[in-house]
Amino acid sequence: KAGVTQTPRYLIKTRGQQVTLSCSPISGHRSVSWYQQTPGQGLQFLFEYFSETQRNKGNFPGRFSGRQFSNSRSEMNVSTLELGDSALYLCASSPRASGNEQFFGPGTRLTVL
Amino acid sequence: SQQGEEDPQALSIQEGENATMNCSYKTSINNLQWYRQNSGRGLVHLILIRSNEREKHSGRLRVTLDTSKKSSSLLITASRAADTASYFCATEYQKLVFGQGTRLTINP
Numbered sequence: 554k555a556g557v558t559q560t561p562r563y564l565i566k567t568r569g570q571q572v573t574l575s576c577s578p579i580s581g582h583r584s585v586s587w588y589q590q591t592p593g594q595g596l597q598f599l600f601e602y603f604s605e606t607q608r609n610k611g612n613f614p615g616r617f618s619g620r621q622f623s624n625s626r627s628e629m630n631v632s633t634l635e636l637g638d639s640a641l642y643l644c645a646s647s648p649r650a651s652g653n654e655q656f657f658g659p660g661t662r663l664t665v666l
Numbered sequence: 667s668q669q670g671e672e673d674p675q676a677l678s679i680q681e682g683e684n685a686t687m688n689c690s691y692k693t694s695i696n697n698l699q700w701y702r703q704n705s706g707r708g709l710v711h712l713i714l715i716r717s718n719e720r721e722k723h724s725g726r727l728r729v730t731l732d733t734s735k736k737s738s739s740l741l742i743t744a745s746r747a748a749d750t751a752s753y754f755c756a757t758e759y760q761k762l763v764f765g766q767g768t769r770l771t772i773n774p
Contacts, residue, residue: 557708586761586762588764595764595765595766595767596709596754596756596764596767597764598761598762598763598764601761609760609761611761641706643708643709645709652696652697652758653714654699654711654714655699655709655711655762656711657701657708657709657710657711658708659707659708660706660707660708662706
């Protein structure tokens with residue numbers, strides 16, 4: 554099976570812009586979770602989607618949003634970008650809800666200038 | 667905020683030696699997982715230990731869990747240069763919460 558894919562792999566934006574990141578889970582996986590990784594804060598949970606419904610949400614402002622489509626593909630959107638949003642955004646999929654092993658994609662490296 | 671705290675933050679050993687990393691957490695968990703990350707890439711799942719388990723093995727990996735002390739350890743035996751990576755513990759209770767990680771360097 555193909556692994557989790559994320560697009561784009563690298564992205565440069567300026568403050569105030571918005572960005573959409575995409576994640577395609579492993580075939581058959583219904584759960585998709587998103588994480589933000591920065592040197593200062595480490596790996597932080599953003600949200601999880603399961604069967605098109607947001608199941609859980611981390612402590613991020615409303616500028617961070619996501620959705621999941623019927624084919625389990627997921628997107629996350631960040632509006633009004635700030636310098637502090639520069640990070641590696643990781644997507645992970647799992648066959649069931651997030652209590653089990655998660656399979657991570659390579660990440661999208663977002664740089665906000 | 668991070669649930670897990672890992673110790674040490676960095677570890678450098680010679681190839682062939684054993685490496686031990688520790689993880690402490692604060693609240694109840696369903697399970698605890700260990701992941702490896704190579705240099706800014708995606709994470710790879712290593713092992714999952716449930717809250718009612720005390721020890722688990724997978725190849726050269728041995729994980730212990732002490733729920734009374736809210737701590738876990740990951741032992742990598744007979745280390746190899748390819749084990750050089752960051753290792754993260756993650757506690758699961760409705761969602762995964764990661765520790766800050768241990769940066770492991772294996773010197774040839």
